Amino acid sequence: MALSRAAFDPCKRLPETRCSRYLVSLNHNFISNQRSGPGWHGLVFERTIRVGASVVGEHGDGQPQPAAIEGPLSSAVQFAAELYKFSRPHTMLGTALSVVSISLLALAGAEPWRAAITALLQALSSALLMNIAIVGINQLYDIEIDKVNKPYLPLASGTLTPAQGVAIVALSAGLAVWIGAASGSPALMATLLISLGLGVLYSVELPFMRWKRSPLLAAGCILAVRAIIVQLGFYTHMRAAIDTAASASATAAPALPAVASSGATAAGATAALSGTLNSLLALRPCVWFVVVFMLFFSIVIAFFKDLPDVVGDRRAGVRTLPVRLGENNVFLICVGMLTAAYAWAMAASLALPSSIAAKAVLFVGHGFMAALLLGRARAVDTRSKADLTAYYMFVWKLFYAEYLLIPMFG
Structure with missing residues (x-):
């Protein structure tokens, strides 16, 4: 709720010191005024009015300005904006498109759409989370370099702390691995873990690591993930899910009471692995x-x-x-x-x-x-x-x- 320009008009006819007193007399929290040019036309007013947790401001000849929100909502919005930059959106878009595209290539007129949609959601969510983890690791070890090359990134600019970066990486990688494990797909799990391993080798400053220093090793990491692991991993994940669903539908038996057993779990894992191998061989x-x-x-x-x-x-x-x-x-x-x-x-x-x-x-x-x-x-x-x-x-x-x-x- 900003006040109208009319509240400032009487002030313009007063000396500068009396103008401040006038605004205070109106119970406005007057912050400062300064001249940017000759006469009152050059006087710039800045003031804020606190309304609950919000701060409403005006400046520049009394024109209303957008409110700046303070409090938990403001912090959440700002953190979301920095997380967006931290995720390197252009790589996220590339990952999303690759997963969807390869999954559609794997469908090839398949019928079990419920299995296909489930497999796609598993692949897409885990891949995007792992993407955040991998680009985050790179930023954590490139802070000084990014201060020169990419000063707008959150860690380089200081809008996110290294501790926050580590937390984002750990949470993203953990959730991605959890989705992969819950899916029961060896192909998806292998894709996620190999991608993470290569991301660590590429960025981390440890003996025999930091492969980005070598043009050949750096190119090898990127092409292994983008060209081989992503294509074969997500294609095989989708084909195995479809083939398993089709096989289960074809051999469906009368429903029996569900009894959990280690034997059933082992049989499911064996079937998933077998489906993965068959999909690889039938590329x-x-x-x-x-x-x-x-x-x-x-x-x-x-x-x-x-x-x-x-x-x-x-x-x-x-x-x-x-x-x-x-x-x-x-x-x-x-x-x-x-x-x-x-x-x-x-x-x-x-x-x-x-x-x-x-x-x-x-x-x-x-x-x-x-x-x-x-x-x-x-x-x-x-x-x-x-x-x-x-x-x-x-x-x-x-x-x-x-x-x-x-x-x-x-």
Whole structure:
């Protein structure tokens, strides 16, 4: 509840000291006033009125301003905003799209939708939580570097403390593992644990770790997760869930009283493992194409992500590929690799899908993205951090777009 501008009008006709007294006489909690220019037109008023736990403010010639809320609600909103930045939203979107896309590829006209939806929710929730844990570990060990390269991140800016970061990482990883264990899916559990292990090896400053210092090991971590583990893990998780549900439906017997036993539990675990192995052995050619294509894309992202961070990495002694070869050379390598990957995808789109419509959409879609990639690259100044950052985020958009096309290969 801000007061109207009329409350300030009489004050403008008074000397500055009497103006303050006038506002106080109105029982307003007058904070300060200052001149930003000659005459009363340059006088800037600032005041707040406390109403319960809220603080309502006005400044600048008495115009009402949005209220600043204090108390638990304000703290919760601010923490949620910092958690959003801490989660690195562009990686969260990539994870969500990859899980959904690969799961749809695995469906391939399957009937048991209840099992499919359950498997998708298990995979999506646990993958997003594990994503927060992995990017959080990286931020915890890169605070000093991020103060130069990414000062807007919560730990680098100080809006979150390292202790809060550790708590977020531990809670996220714990919940992800719990969901994986509760699902009873060996494929999902293995995907989560291997991803977490590689995230630790990539970021943690311990002997034989901190693989991000090595361009080859850093690229290996990222491509192993994005290109191999995610594709095969979530595809196998979905196929095993569908096959198990279909098998159970086909051999359904009259309902018997449910009796928990270790034998039944062991039989369920054995069936889940068997379903996982069968799904791996029965991978279709389209799945292998997706794995190899995303392998190229993941290598490019692994190299590209270090391009905007050359200054901070060089100061910290982190000899990434751009530090060693130079920004321009690595930029050209990345663009060339992605162009080759799109050309190969255009060829594969003519062979893999059975539908003529799918062939056409995939061919035109990959050609269009290749054109966008090359057209945008011409305008990039590799000496500009802003240009490299913008192009890197554009590559992530292409990465997202690919997951929109992947289900059509099935």
